[in-house]
Amino acid sequence: MKRRSFLQNLVLAGSAMALPVTQQAHAKPLPWRNWSGSQVCYPENRLAPTSVAELSQIIQATRGNIRAVGAGHSFSPLVPTNDTMITLSRLNGIVSVDQANTTATIWAGTRLGDIGEPLAAENQALQNMPDIDEQTLAGSLATATHGTGESLGCLSSFITSMQLVTSTGETLECSSTKNADVFQAAKVGLGSLGIVTQVTLQNQKPYRLKRETSWMSIEDILANTEQLASNNRNYEFYYIPFTGMGFIDVQNVTEEPVSVTEKIDQNDGANDLKTARDLLSWSSTLRELVLGTYIKTLPDEVTVAASWQNYASERNVRFNEMEYHLPRENLVPAFEEIRKLVETQFPRVFFPFEVRYVKQDDAWLSPFNGRETASIAVHRFFQEDHLPLFKAVEPIFRKYHGRPHWGKFNTMEAQDFAKHYEHWNDFKEVRRSLDPNGKFMNRYLKSLFTA
Template sequence: MLNRRDLLTALVTASIGATATPLRTLAASLQEGRKKLPWRNWSGSQHCLPQARVAPASVSELQEMVASSKGVIRPVGAGHSFSPLVPTDGTIVSLSRLSGLVDHDPASLQATVWGGTRLGDLGKPLEDVGQAMINMPDIDDQALAGCLATATHGTGLTIGCLPTFVQGLQLVDGRGNLHDCDADNNPELFKAARVSLGAVGFITQVRLQNIAPYRLRRESHWRSFDEIVAAAESLAGQHRNFEFYYVPFTGMGFTDTHDFTDEPIASTEKLDANEGVEDLKLARDWLESVPKLRELILGAYMRTLESEVTIEKSWKNYASERNVRFNEMEYHLPREHGIPALKDIRQVLEANHPEVFFPIEFRYVKGDDIWLSPFYGRDSCSIAVHRYFDEDFEPYFKSIEPIFRKYQGRPHWGKLNTLGREDLRALYRHWDDFAAVRREYDPDGRFLNPYLHSLLG
């Protein structure tokens, strides 16, 4: 008997012939840089050939490197940012050797963590000392310092982005000096450093506010687009964490919720999300020229999919493995504009871009008071659009970005956008305050690569 994936393949292959997509190669000459190590991000859209790549083993080693090196210095984490925050022909510095739990306080449920710690490596050590992160994003490969630099977030109507959990920071500035800061000690630096684009200093240690370990019940349900958008606000209020995905050219999507539970760990059978994306690509390749047939087949197929339930420790239940690479644009809009913007995006997408198959992701984030947080001063909805890594993202993103801007969106710092200095200044009331602190702690512009120099130099 055919399983659902075989059924989908049979339906698609019976409809129309396939086309092949050539792979794109990294545009860098290894011959020219034979003594250097090239760098590229996860998707391959950002790359450079730095003069040096270093990974200090201690804070003092990092301080010495910053004080003695020449040219631009940029921090690098897991490379999951799509914007050009890292590329430089100077020095790239990884904090991967500054990783793990430093200290913890069982009374306050706070923990001090090295900035180079990957989120996926933090769950178990925190659990072992009776703590857990308040929330997590849907990818846990990122380094903690990089999450703060770009205001990485999960989803939840009453939960802020990851920098809102930060109670204190330690960082190395542009001349190699070490600073500690929190709301009472160096408060201006703290306001700037919690979301800093890596332009104020290297974040070496982070003091996080956590909560006691907890389990989550995660449920995913397939629904029609109209049903999802009609229920989204209600579902966001009913569940601790709520997000949804819309699959282009199907009329269908799925909702994803998380709630606290004491139930025993268990799971229903799950679809492989990476295989699912590959299936959507197959359908696109074969049916791109007949979108109505594509919607008919995929919509019918998705209506056969069953709901999924996973009960697991929090740190195991948030993230999903992402093996299919993509490029991404994400904007954060005032909450009241989220659903209207999504409807406009769907209309433009399905009228003009039959080549797109990646789902659109929609999340909720609580507002905050961090200077360069995209959620500053307003509860927000985040909408993310994706394009397969080996295909040209520019036409699609160029047609969607004006919708984001129409609805007062602020771009995710780690995602692709075309905004310049004056655009961003208009969106952030503390832009000049941030720039002043940046100059104070990096007066020589050591942390400004060409992209950041265009914004802050």
């Protein structure tokens, strides 16, 4: 009888699926949430085209707004829409390679973590990667996602050409010599110009990296940070609040054999910091003594691996994040102000601060346009209210002429961005010419580009 009931339920479910769309239209759309859960929307339609031609047809047939979604790793409200959400998850993988010029054309829906191995099989490697590789290629480029290294730009700086489907369904090829203005706008386009389908990246031959992580006092880190940035291919540092300690993470090209020392799991580490916070937040002095003493016992870590295996770390403990990109010379004073603020007013913060270096570029809306940059990121555990912390920290970022990461929390408005970006109005004009009716806009983007 149980089997018969099971069968009957299956039949009823199958019958419901066969109902005309008009009879199912009253069902409430399922929610979409970003990785941290801070952004939520209820898209009426969710579509996943399997070809550029199908994507073009969808765009032409859709009457409401369209937003493309990647992995949902952005914290800013770039994606939310209650109309149509499109994923390029079925458009993934390497399209072609040019061995003579060391470039590769890649589908925009490809996850960053799925590029390294197949690219290595083609005797190529990305020049740099961020520390999280779950994002899609298109989403990373749209927000100027970056790794670290004073001689290395954000991911968008490696684009040599790209393919874009516009609001009319037209497929547009863009490069520095073809539709050049669109190219300069679309390299960091926030998904507001159209939907990027393919990207050609300037790569290099495969290389091996030696990654070394060393614990130091924050005073020693800040005193040596400029020299460390200049002397290493990739360099960043993390500061653990209420400990007086941080660690530097440097990577350099090596011919040494693949090897790895015992490593601390970053997810376990975050949970341990949370536990210490919960038990010791009543005394910042004791908390610093306990954590600082423990950290001083931690050994250095060394990992030698293929570049694509060494860049990213697994992040399973969720958080919300604010990151601003500052003129490099403003890093230390801004960092010291933020540290003092957090350690005097926000005793429950336990996530590390993260500092990275990025080379300048020329993309119109790149936060790194025209200046050498140091970035500071602050985080808050996803189950805790992040807004008071970010509201307190953001004026310091802005005081030191910071530009926010496009995918992270910020409260800057159109007039604020216009002061930071020489080509702000040029971008708006290109956007308007490609999408005059605002098909690729949502409420947030309208607030930026229709004023």
